[in-house]
Amino acid sequence: MNINDVNRGIRKHKKRMRIGRGPGSGKGKTAGRGHKGQGQLAGWAAPSVFEGARMPLIRRIPKRGFNNMWAQRVAIVNLGDLNAAFKSGDEVTLDSLRAAGLCKHPCDALKVLGEGELKKKLKISANRFSASALEKIRESGGEAIVLAGPKPVQRKKAKAAAKSS
Numbered sequence: 069m070n071i072n073d074v075n076r077g078i079r080k081h082k083k084r085m086r087i088g089r090g091p092g093s094g095k096g097k098t099a100g101r102g103h104k105g106q107g108q109l110a111g112w113a114a115p116s117v118f119e120g121a122r123m124p125l126i127r128r129i130p131k132r133g134f135n136n137m138w139a140q141r142v143a144i145v146n147l148g149d150l151n152a153a154f155k156s157g158d159e160v161t162l163d164s165l166r167a168a169g170l171c172k173h174p175c176d177a178l179k180v181l182g183e184g185e186l187k188k189k190l191k192i193s194a195n196r197f198s199a200s201a202l203e204k205i206r207e208s209g210g211e212a213i214v215l216a217g218p219k220p221v222q223r224k225k226a227k228a229a230a231k232s233s
Contacts, residue, residue: 143175147204148184156188177217186210
C-alpha cells in the first residue's frame with residue numbers, strides 16, 4: 069500500500085442513488101425491487117417480524133406455565149434476617165422492612181418464616197406466620213400481631229343471599 073492509496077475511494081459528500089432512472093444508472097427498470105411478488109409494490113414494507121414462509125419465531129418457542137395476574141403477591145422474610153436488621157424492642161412492620169431493605173418489591177401481604185434464630189424481643193406485624201416462626205417469636209419474648217388481609221369472595225353464599233332477598 070502506498071500513501072496515496074489511503075484515501076482512494078473515500079468521498080466526503082457521496083451522492084444518493086437515484087433509482088428507477090434508466091439502465092445507465094445501475095438501478096433502472098425494476099429499481100432494485102426484482103420481478104413480481106409483493107415486494108415490488110409501491111408503499112409495501114414487510115413487518116419487522118416477517119420471516120417469509122418460515123414458521124415465525126414467536127410460534128416456534130414453546131410456551132410454559134401460567135402467570136396468574138390476580139394472584140396475591142406475598143413478601144417473605146425470615147426470622148434470621150429480622151434478628152440481623154432490627155434492635156431489641158423494635159416494631160417490625162412492612163414500612164420498617166422497606167426502610168431496612170428487606171422488602172424491595174410491591175406486595176399485598178407479608179409472611180414471616182422461622183428460618184434462623186431470633187434472639188431479640190421484637191413486635192412483629194404481618195399477615196401470616198409459619199408455626200415455627202410463631203414458636204420462636206414467643207420463646208424470645210416477642211409479640212406476633214396478625215394483620216387482617218382482604219376477605220376472599222364467597223360466590224355460592226353471595227348468590228344464595230341474593231336469591232333469598
